[in-house]
Amino acid sequence: MSDIKTEIEEEIDLLHYINVVLRYLWIIAPVTALGAIATFFICQALPPKYRAESRVEIFENKAVQISDTIDEEFRSRKFNPLSRHIVLLEGDALNKPVEDKIFKKYPELENYKISPIGIEVIPVKGAETSLLDIRVDSFNEDAALEYLKQVFTDYENTRLKENEKKVNETLAVLNAENKRLKEEIQAAQDANIKFKTDNNFIFLATKSEFDKKYIGELFEKANHKQFEYDLLHEQLKNLKKYPERRDFIFSQIADTITSSNQTGYFKLQPALVRDIGDWKKIKVKQLRIKAKYQIKLKKYKPDHPKMREIKDELEIITVEEDAYVQNIQNSLEARVKILKAKRNNYLKRADTIEDSFGDNAPLISQYENMQENLSNLVSLKNTVHSKIIGISSLKSDKYFARVVREPFLYEKQVWPATLKISAAGMLLSFALCSVIILALYFTKARKYNFSKIIQKYKIACLAVIPRFPASKMKKDPLFLNSLSKGSTLTEAYRSMRLNAEQGVADGKIIMFTSFGPGDGKTVNSLNMALCCSWTDKKILLVDADFRRATLRESFPDAPKEGLLDYLKEEKELDSYIVKSVAENLDYLPAGHSEEFVTELIDGKKMDELIVKLKQNYDYVIIDSAPATRVVDSVHLAEITDGTVLVVRSGKTSPEQLEMLIKRLPENKILGFVINDFKSADVKFAKEQYANYGYGYAYGYEDYKKEY
Known part of the structure; x- marks a missing residue:
């Protein structure tokens, strides 16, 4: 099934490339013809x-x-x-x-x-x-x-x-x-x-079988001594190298010696075995006294007579334990020296006997090698001689x-082959022109392709906002109210409102932000607030772009005091809210800019304000600063119910949108809005998103005007 799906996708991609080439055939065809004509005349000018x-x-x-x-x-x-x-x-x-x-x-x-x-x-x-x-x-x-x-x-x-x-x-x-x-x-x-x-x-003749067997026994004894030497020598070396791990290493040595002594692989002196057993008993007794001290410590103070008595007992047992350890360590070091001496003695005796074995064996081997070398030289000389005879007889070609x-x-x-070269020139011109057009086309179309972002982060496109004249907004910031409710622009904002309301569910606070300035977040937050006010719900529009406060230009008669002033002063909230800037719509200005904007937003008063706004309004629309430029928007996104990301068609790239998403809490992102979408953008976006079902360019061919 997956193979069939892959084949279909590849076919769709190929058809998409063909469609782009056909769309720009009015450019490609003349260039192709010019290439063929140019190569034809070049061929005519060349000598035959x-x-x-x-x-x-x-x-x-x-x-x-x-x-x-x-x-x-x-x-x-x-x-x-x-x-x-x-x-x-x-x-x-x-x-x-x-x-x-x-x-x-x-x-x-x-x-x-x-x-x-x-x-x-x-x-x-x-x-x-x-x-x-x-x-x-x-x-x-x-x-x-x-x-x-x-x-x-x-x-x-x-x-x-x-x-x-x-x-x-x-x-x-x-x-x-x-x-x-x-x-x-x-x-x-x-x-x-x-x-x-x-x-x-x-x-x-070689030595008897008895001598061979005796040498084997000597090597076996040497191996036993070597094993015991390696075992003890390495542990004693670690004991000196890591004194802080003395108890652990010494415990390993004691266990190894005890188990090896029991298996009979090597025997130790009874006194050493007895000392090791006594050390283990003292170690157990020492641990018991330490445990007793810890238990009594819960009941008595360290200076209590009973506690001092236990301390004295612990010191005595520690001194005894150190004495046993030192005695055992000295015995083991002496044992290691003896093992090394015995091993060397066994090996020396074995080598002495082995040297007397077959004194003439090397002579026999040497003579056989000399004979084999002579035979190889004779064979090689015969081969070379045959080649010389064969080549010497060669007198003709x-x-x-x-x-x-x-x-x-x-x-x-x-x-020159005029027809072939002209055809090649035509094909080369067609290919070069097609590659250039495809490269330019897909370079531009890449800015409209947010499909990977949608699939990766599981976010949706809430709406596509068509371009409308900026002069309309300057003359009348509330011009959306005067448009026909069936226009493309109003339908786009209705789509945004519906998707945003479904996204926040029971929430009420919706924030608008973008990657950078000029993406249209202020315009869209204002128009979103107007669209929400068409219902019977009570809406508040908040200007939270504290450093630019662009929303203030839409309400020039409103006072400059606002949100920041409320957060740092003790006045009532209603004294800063501008009532009824439109039907069912109130407005809260940004207020005077403050150096400690982030600290004010993070304060308790901001949390209390959010609670008040949810009690007094059905929806609160917040216009914030670009989230990648200032940290204010990131803090606001954490306390709001949902965030709408505004991207500008043809300007904001998928990489910039991904940076914006990573900057904000993902669980608060409702989706993104494509702003300033033009009829010319349809050819770049329609095929890109046809398989994802958002209908970016839906119905645009039927409208002569874009709003």
């Missing part, structure tokens, strides 16, 4: 090239073999046997002298800036291992034909010279190798004779070459 061609057959002379080994190596390579001949025919070593001859005869060819002569060697399809087509292109027909004939003649001479050079080089290497092997064989034979003379091949099809000229020019 003519081609001479010939077919030759090249095959190996089976009567001549360099050597079986070399030929086998050649056949094992995974490439065309004619590859070397193609390299020779196309190489500068062969073609440069031929070019010089042709240029002397046809000097006008040197005036061309483009390469005047070109050679191409192609294996014939179906006979790639024996037949080659040789093609020569030139601006002069006669020069092309003459060049082709001359190059084949010179090729045969070059091939013979190369073959002779290869044979001589191979012989020189093989002769040097043969001489070196002779010297090594003679030296090996002399060494063998001397070795036999010096040692007389008198080899003694290794290959036969003959002309299958005589050199001829093509009837028409082969370059």
Whole structure:
């Protein structure tokens, strides 16, 4: 099912690209035509090239073999046997002298800036291992034909010279190798004779089976001592290195010694075992006294006689415990030294006996190695000698070459291919123009694509607000009341109101914020308040953009005192609220700007104000500052019931919206509103969001006006 879904999505994406190209075909088509026309005229301006061609057959002379080994190596390579001949025919070593001859005869060819002569060697399809087509292109027909004939003649001479050079080089290497092997064989034979003379091949028998068994027992005892040594030595080293962990490490040592002594892997002195047992008993007694002290401490003070008595008892038992530890530690250190000495003694005795074993065994092994080395040298020399004989018999060419099809000229020019180049120019122009248009289109469309944000953060688009003239707002900030209630703009704000009310559920405080200034949060908070006031509910519009207070421009007659003044003074709230700026709508100004705005918002009085506003109004709409610029909006979002994020169409990017979401408490975000949506934006947004069902561009084609 998921595979089918992926295929459908890929098909939709492909159709989307095609749709964009078709939409801008009025630009792409003329550019494509211009590209084809331009390449056509360029082809007409270029000088024509003519081609001479010939077919030759090249095959190996089976009567001549360099050597079986070399030929086998050649056949094992995974490439065309004619590859070397193609390299020779196309190489500068062969073609440069031929070019010089042709240029002397046809000097006008040197005036061309483009390469005047070109050679191409192609294996014939179906006979790639024996037949080659040789093609020569030139601006002069006669020069092309003459060049082709001359190059084949010179090729045969070059091939013979190369073959002779290869044979001589191979012989020189093989002769040097043969001489070196002779010297090594003679030296090996002399060494063998001397070795036999010096040692007389008198080899003694090995020791008895009893000696072998005894050595095994010595090694086993040495291993036991080594095990015990490693065990005790490491623990004693840790005891000195970490004195603060003495009790833990010493307890490990005691447990290890006790368990090993019981299993019989190694035996300790009875006195040491007894000391360890006594230490464990003292340790238990010490822990019991400490526990008793802690219990009594709950009942008596530390200076109480009974507590001092317990302390004295604890000090005595601690001194005894330290004495036992020191005594055991000294015994173990002595034990470690003894173990090391015994282990070394066992190993020394075993080595002494083993040294007397088979004194002549190394001599036998050495002689066998010398014989094997001599045999390998003789075999290698025979192989090299056979190669020398095979190569020395090579006196003629290794290959036969003959002309299958005589050199001829093509009837028409082969370059430039006007139709092909014009078609390529047309396709290239079409591709470049399409890529540029797609890049520009999707760069712009990316600003309208909030689908990943919606899926990632599970937030919705509450409404799409169409563009309307700014002059309308300046002349009459409440102009929304004068519009037809069936207009696109009023329907958009009704959609915002419905989605916001459903989002806050039983809540009443709704805050508007944005990523930055100019996104339209003030306009949308005002129009949202007006839209809510159309019902019979009582609405309060609060200006909480304390640093700019743009909402104040919509109510120039309102007093400047407001929310901040209320938070820092002791007046009643009603003295700051402007009543009935519109039907069912009151207004609370921002007040005078204050350095400690954040502290005032975080105060208890702000919490009390929120409670009062919920009691007195059905909905409170707050216009706040951009949340990414100041921290005021973040604090307000924490105490409100819901937050609406305003993004400006074509300006606010998905990355900026994501930064805004991360800045605010996610559980308070109701969704986002796309502001200032234009008819021109439909082509960027409609396809982007068709699969998500928000209807960004719904019905815009039916409206000549946007509001």
